[in-house]
Amino acid sequence: MVTERPRTVFEVTDLAGAVGERAWAMDRGTERDAPASPGAGDGPAPDPAGAGRVPLAVVVVDRDGLVSHWSRGARRLFGVTKEQAVGQTAVDLLPVAGALPEEDETSPYGAYGSYDGLGPGLDGSLGARFSYPAAGRARLTVPGRDRVDVLWWAYPLVGPGPERLLVLAADTAGLCHDDGRDPAHERIAPGFALHTDFDGADELARRLPDILPSMSVGEGARIVAQVLELGYPVIEFSQNELVPVTPDWGVPRRVERRARREQAARAAAEGLDGGPDHPWGAGAEDAEDAEDLEYAAVREHLEFLNDVSARIGTSLDLARTIAEVSRAVVPRFTDVAGTYLREQVVAGEGFPEGVPDTTTLWHRVAVEHTDEPGRWEDVVPVGEAMPFPAHTPFFQCMTSGEPVLVPRVTEEMGHAIAAQFEKRDIRPLINGRSMLVVPLKARTVVLGFMILLRHPERAVFTDMDRVTGAELAARAGLVLDNARMYTYQENVAETLQDSMLPHIPARMAGCDIATRYLPGTLLGRVGGDWFDAVKLPGARTALVVGDVMGHGLNSAAMMGQLRTAVATMAALDLPPVQLLRNLDDLALRLGDGYLATCLYAVYDPIAGELLLANAGHIPPVLVRADDGRSELLDLPTGAPVGVGGVPFETVRVPVAPGDRLVMCTDGLVEMRGEDIGVGLATLCESAAHPAASMDDACDTIIRALNTRGGRKDDVALLMARLNGLAPEAVAEWRFPPDPVEVGRARAAVRERLHEWGLDRLAEPAALMVSELVTNAVRHSHHGPVVLRLVRGDTLLCEVDDDDSELPSLRNAGPDDESGRGLRVVSALAREWGTSRTATGKSVSFELTLPGG
Known part of the structure; x- marks a missing residue:
């Protein structure tokens, strides 16, 4: 049975064999001081100054089998300087038998040398036959030192560069007892493993480029990718514990130099040679100090820039x-x-x-x-x-x-x-x-x-x-x-959106209106949601909510086109079904992929009813005033405009004064990962909640649905309180198309306005009614002339006849006998307009009520 051990990470460095911090034990994400080796309790512990650190040699071999990079760690490990190594045949310098092609088995190491635990031998040329990594363990004699026990890893490299082999080698002395025995293990051997097999996989991958020679970022990334794909270098302890070989740059250079100085001082006190060529001699230290300081400064600045880059731009x-x-x-x-x-x-x-x-x-x-x-x-x-x-x-x-x-x-x-x-x-x-x-x-x-x-x-x-x-x-x-x-x-997008969203008055004929628009929370937050309210003949009001599919400027631009089209067609008093059919045709002409949902409702405050037609939109909610009950109106769903060839249907819904109609886009009720029925139920519940005002009612709905989290889409919400018009606020007369009826019409208007207490409006209203009725009598064919007065927030007057040709405002010459009637209406009325009806046309004007 194998006993589970805390994982010990040995930090391997290329800092000229410097010693550093204690090893760290990684156990379930915590860090603590660990023994110098996994078997520290079984024998004398190594020097704590060097615990967990071993020198790392890094060598790169080119396509010709020659050394192109020889690190300072390689110089310390193999006793050969960079000048002596670069350009030489790699097989004569490295104990990587089987990993390098050897034409002559009389090389210093032979075909397999005297190594134990070697990786698989590979035959053939370096460029073609070395195709997978190899690892091994070797004992060799280094000039000026005892026999060295070396672990090595060799990686084949492919790509446009000259590099064809990356060799890593480490001295195992720091992993053994003073007598050279392996620390309570059957063996220590090199191996390969996925870097994701260890804690901190991203950190391992990030620090791997630090051991490579100076090269471009692209070349370094290419080599690192190959190393990670072939297997991360590891040390195997008794075949049951894998320790990643991690380059360490976390020990300040001054600590390393201080350690070398202390070693040199001890050597001098003991009378040992500390000359320039000695590993800790003064000459070697002076030669490396300047290089170390410059290297450390450059690295510190690069680390600072990398840290800053990671912290900005979030x-x-x-x-x-x-x-x-x-x-x-x-x-x-x-x-x-x-x-x-x-x-x-x-x-x-x-x-x-x-x-x-x-x-x-x-x-x-x-x-x-x-x-x-x-x-x-x-x-x-x-x-x-x-x-x-x-x-x-x-x-x-x-x-x-x-x-x-x-x-x-x-x-x-x-x-x-x-x-x-x-x-x-x-x-x-x-x-x-x-x-x-x-x-x-x-x-x-x-x-x-x-x-x-x-x-x-x-x-x-x-x-x-x-x-x-x-x-x-x-x-x-x-x-x-x-x-x-x-x-x-x-x-720019918000300006476009704001310019296209209408400014709806809070009060229209027979209804109060409140709206809300919330932009989406995604990038490119501007979308194609819109709402509108359009004044129609007969004191009616058209209520519209739509949603263009998609987000961004294109959706906002399409929304503007569709909203303008709906407002124009609504002003022509087209039936809801005909309006959606025309809108569908327009979306098809705009191009493929132009899809939008639309809910169109016409409220008649005199008749007390709603006419609704739906084009793929979510249904509205109607809140009854008598009992506070809310319900989703059951409407034919239809298809979005832009699909083409789909029929639409009209539904007539009776309403009472005080009922509230709630229309919104799906961004309010639809949440990612949640059935839309949940959102619709919440909409019904929140819409029925009593509120002091229309604005408070809208805010209640927004709070109930917007606090659930996960909303990404924009939201359009329109609420209308359907107040209706009392029968006594409406007066209607029908006159035969006879010129003598004009006087009767003036008299009827004066009398009714006196009854309503609007004496100040009697004369201007009578004058304009006279002009409109005269025109209607002149152009009517056979049907009666209908005169209607509606007292709401304004005084509305409408005159209908059976002639379909709409009158227009024009200039009348000094000798013209006609053409001045609409001039008079335009000058005296708050606003006026014309529209076609099912039987002809309607001409109307409005006057502001006293004190309004």
Whole structure:
């Protein structure tokens, strides 16, 4: 039975055989100090300074079998310098028998040498016959050292580059007891495994490129992909525990140099040779210290840039992106970061044009610092806009597009900068500090800049910091530009959407109306949902809700076309079925894929009824006023407009004063992963909830359905309270088409308006009725002239006849005997209009009630 052991990760490094931290034990996601080896309890423990760390040699062999890369770890492990190894035949230098083709079995290692536990031998040329990875264990003699026990892994490489073989090798001394015995294991051997077999698979894959030689990102990615596909290098302990070979860059170089110095001091005290060629001799240390320092600095900057890149750009929201960029550099890179953007960028307008000049306004959009709270906010508040003169480093940065480095802000420069801040002295904040100004650019256009300041006691910015700042600004500029473009496009889409959504009055003839529109929560949030209310002849009102399939500008544009078409056809008083049929034809003419649902209702407050027709839309809810009961109206579903050739049906529903009609789009009731019936039930329940006003009723519905989470689509909601019109508020007369009836019509209007208490409107109304009835009598064929007065929020007057030709407003000459009637109506009425009816035409006008 195999005993389960805590997984010990041995960090293998290419840092010239340096020793480092204790090993970490990974057990169910926790980290703790672990013994130096899995069998530490069975023998003397190795030196804690080197626990869990073994040197790693990295060698690359080209297609000709020659060494093209020889790491410092390889020099330490095999005792051969880089100059001696590069260009030499790899089989003469590496203990990887079977992995390299050997023409001569008299090579220093022979066909298989004296190794044990070798991987499979491979024959043939290096370019064609080495096609899968090999691993093995070897013991060899290295000049100046005892026999070394080596584990090795060899990977075939394919691709356009010259690399054909990647060899990794590690010294097992750190894994054994002082006497060389394996630590309580049957054996230690190299192997391969999927990197996903271990905790932190992504971290393993991310750190693998660190062991490769310097090459382009593309080449490195290609090699890493092949290594991961062939199997991650692992150390097998007793064939039941696999430990990944992970490159470690987490130990500071100063710790490694300190360890070498301590070893050199101990060697000197013991009288050992510590000359330049000794692994820890002073000469070797001095030669490597400069290289280590430079390498560590470059790596630190690259790690900083990678970290910043991971932290910025998580959102397309401009304000959030600005905050991310500022917070990413403080305090790791700088102590103060102030971000300034051009006015057009902040406003979400188009791409800023022209080179900045001394009149360009720069908005301070973020200030991040490590000073005491309020110190910077009080002096340079966020939101301030100001220009910068030509003698400042800020102007130089934004006009040249290059970083500007000021090692220390002098008294003179501090005074020149402070002169731009009225009634505020910023010199105590900037004098003596190191300053770096970096431009935020996109496509060679400067969108803004960042002012980076370090405390006087901190190291000044260097040329390397300038390069890092330039790269930081380039990445931040692209992220900001993406957010700017998204904000601009979103503003354009929202402007288009707002311009197409109607502004419906709260009160229309016989009904009160409330509406809500909620944009979607997805990117490209603007959609094709719309609502509308259109005034019809006979004091009726058309109520419309529609939903164009899809999102974005195309859907919004199509929505505008369909809404305009519906409003136009409704004003012509087309029957609901005919209107949807015409809308279907229009959608087909607009092109393939133009589909939309539409619910069209006509409310007649005099008759107390609704006429409804549906084109693939969700049904409306009717809330009865007498008992508060709500119900989904059972309507024929129909098909969306744009399908073509589908019949539509009209349903007549009687309603009472006070009933409420609720119409909405599916974005309100439809949730991902949930049956739409649940949303419709919630809609009915929330619509029946009593509310103080129509707006409160709409808000109740939105809260009930919008708090469930998961809503992505936009929402249109229209609610109408059907108040109706009392019979005494309507007066109607029928007159024969005889000119003598015009006087009777005037008298009837005056009398009824006196009864309603509208004496002030009697004379203008009688005059306009006289003109309309005269025209109706003149053009009527045989039918009667119908005169109707409706007292609602306004005074409505309609005159119907059986002539289908609509009158038009025209200019009358001095000698013309007609053509002035509609001129009089147009001048005196609040509004007027004409429409065709089933038997002819109707001409109407409205007058504002006294006090209305």
